[in-house]
Amino acid sequence: TTYLFQVHLGSLASRVFRLLHRDDPTANTAAVLVTSDSLESDLFKVTLGTSGDIVSIFNKTTGREELKSPIRYQFLNEFPIKYPAWNMTWKDRQRPPRAYLDSPAKIAIVERGSWRGALRVTRSMEGSDFVQIIRLTKGRAVIDVEERIQWRGKNSSLKVAISPNF
Numbered sequence: 001t002t003y004l005f006q007v008h009l010g011s012l013a014s015r016v017f018r019l020l021h022r023d024d025p026t027a028n029t030a031a032v033l034v035t036s037d038s039l040e041s042d043l044f045k046v047t048l049g050t051s052g053d054i055v056s057i058f059n060k061t062t063g064r065e066e067l068k069s070p071i072r073y074q075f076l077n078e079f080p081i082k083y084p085a086w087n088m089t090w091k092d093r094q095r096p097p098r099a100y101l102d103s104p105a106k107i108a109i110v111e112r113g114s115w116r117g118a119l120r121v122t123r124s125m126e127g128s129d130f131v132q133i134i135r136l137t138k139g140r141a142v143i144d145v146e147e148r149i150q151w152r153g154k155n156s157s158l159k160v161a162i163s164p165n166f
Contacts, residue, residue: 004115006139031138032117034109039117041136046143052105052121054134057143068163073101075126076157088157097159101125111135127152 009015033040038047047056049070057066074097080087103125110133111118118135128151135144151158 004113006115031114032112032136034112034117034119036107036109036119039119039134039136041117041138041140043139043141044136044143046134046136048105048107048119048121048134050105051102052107052123052132053101054145061141064165066165068165072161073130074159074161075099075101075153076159078155078157097161098156099126101130101158114138126156128158 003019007015007017031042037049038045040046043060045056045058045060046054047058049055053070053072054067055070058064059066076092077095077098078088078092080089080092101123103123106122108120108122109118110120116135116137118133121130121132121134123130128149130150131148133144133146133148135146137144149158
């Protein structure tokens with residue numbers, strides 16, 4: 001069993017904590033709301049589309065949407081003349097994406113608690129597997145996105161296209 005809670009410690013400080021059993025299950029209401037397609041903390045609401053892309057990041061502090069368009073994963077063609085394992089050419093960068101990661105997504109709730117919530121998005125395309133853990137923590141002005149990619153693409157690269165709403 002894992003327990004997660006906020007701790008304030010100074011440098012080189014230590015503290016002992018005691019875990020107590022509570023019979024009232026309503027005493028620990030979720031501070032991070034998690035549904036099958038969204039995460040919501042006191043600072044952000046993150047919404048996923050059916051393809052698993054993050055389609056909205058609403059900042060509750062400023063009261064505005066942070067994305068102009070959904071965060072998309074783009075497959076780009078790569079045909080460098082020299083060193084194809086790592087070279088990219090400007091000519092290839094000028095071309096539009098040949099595909100998007102838009103295969104059906106499996107979305108699962110992996111963490112739902114009073115302090116933190118997380119969704120796992122699993123997708124596959126062109127022989128590669130993509131697993132994303134999207135996590136929100138109460139009171140933390142960061143959206144954690146952990147990527148686990150088993151890349152098997154040839155003559156291609158993957159680009160994460162983010163359009164912030166400045």
